[in-house]
Amino acid sequence: MILMLCGTGDARKLAVFLIGRGLPLTASVVTASAAERLEEAGISTRTGRLDREAMIALLQQEGYRAVVDASHPFALEAHANAMQAAAALGLPYFRYERPGLAFDKHPRLIKVHSYEEAALAAKRIKGSVMLTTGGKTLEIFAEQLLGDPEIRLTVRLLPCLENMEKCSRLGIEQRNVIALQGPFSREMNEALFRHYGTQVMITKESGAEGSVEQKLQAALDMGLYVILIVRPQLHCAGKGKIFDSFAGLAQAVGAELAADCGRKNETAEKREG
Template identity: 50%
Template sequence: MKLVLAGTSDARELCVKLKEAGHLLTATVVTESAKESLEQSGIPVRVGRLPVEGFVSLIKEIDAKCIIDASHPFAEEAHRTAMEAAKRVNIPYIRFERPGLVYDNHPLITIVNSYEEAARIAKERKGNIMLTTGSKTLEVFAKYLLDDPEINVCCRMLPRKDNMEKCEALGFPQKNIIAMQGPFIKELNVALYRQYRTTLMITKESGKVGAVDEKVTAAIELGIEVIIISRPQIEFGEVYTDFEGILARIESE
């Protein structure tokens, strides 16, 4: 039995491949929509964020022999929690990390290490800013950007009620909220940038599967500046960037 931290599209694909290869697995996800997608493929799913103790209890309950962490590259808390749980019960922790992207010092692109740094730079540059970093760190951008009359901020995020409530509570105008589920093709990104007269786009380096390349490519074609927040630096131990590597690893035992 394998315990898989899922929730993203590539994590779901990995779960399906594991099942097709004859492996027993249980997936954990944060949202009901992610649960539904996995259940349609006949994969057992648990929903909700778990503390270390919760992970340990689940590992013991299903008698998991390893943890495969295929959660989002920016799910730092989930990574650390899963690693600690695996350590406590002495089972392997295996990380599936979707490949990153390299942008070769393009003049329109600025790479930063934190949301705070991205917000500070955006405040200096002013203009029409499109946030595509999700709702989790909206407070950081609200703090730096919302009270500046020379800045107009548009937020693009998942169409969830809690996201809309958070935007309202922080003071983001309804007209500046794009509630859509991606990933988006380049042409749609171009249309949105034009619609909101975007002069600066902020994103996370989530990898090609996260459609970051389409966002960035569309912005560059329009001459829009881009700030990319790099991934958290975590020492995972065993890391694989393709499904074949994961399958070979678990089949070697």
């Protein structure tokens, strides 16, 4: 059995793909709504955050034989917890990484490596800034951009109560809050940029499946500055492996589980002998 961390839309597709290949799994998700979408596809789920110790306990109690990490590319804590838990038990760790985006150099494309760098870059450019990186790191941008008379900060994020309360607490006016559930088409992105008079757009390099490409290309074609937070590089050690294709990951997981089953049978035969 596989424990699979799911945190994106393509993670659901991967889970369905693995089950279709005869690889049994349980999907671990944070929210009840994510669990509901997976269960609609016939996938067994468990809900709630897991730190390293909780994941080790779960892996042991349920007898999982492998960990597949398909959480969000920027979920660094989740990646670390999964890798460390798998390593602690000697289990194989398989990470699915969305294919990256390849963009030629563009005079209005600014690549940075952290949220702090992104906020400072926007502060230098000024103008109407649309933030599309979600609510988790909203404080970083509010600290740098709110209160500057030459900057209008609009934020586009999920319409959940936590995000709305955070916007209110940080002093982001309702007229500057775009509470919508994606993904968004190119036409939708263009309409929002025009409506808010956007001059600078901040986004993350989540990968091709995260609808970032449409958003980024639409912004550049409209003459906006785009501040792109580059996806952090994940390095695996020990039994960890990274894949950017469903087929490659499925083949590797299947081979590892088959080998594990073979080792168990061999051990059982020796005991009987």
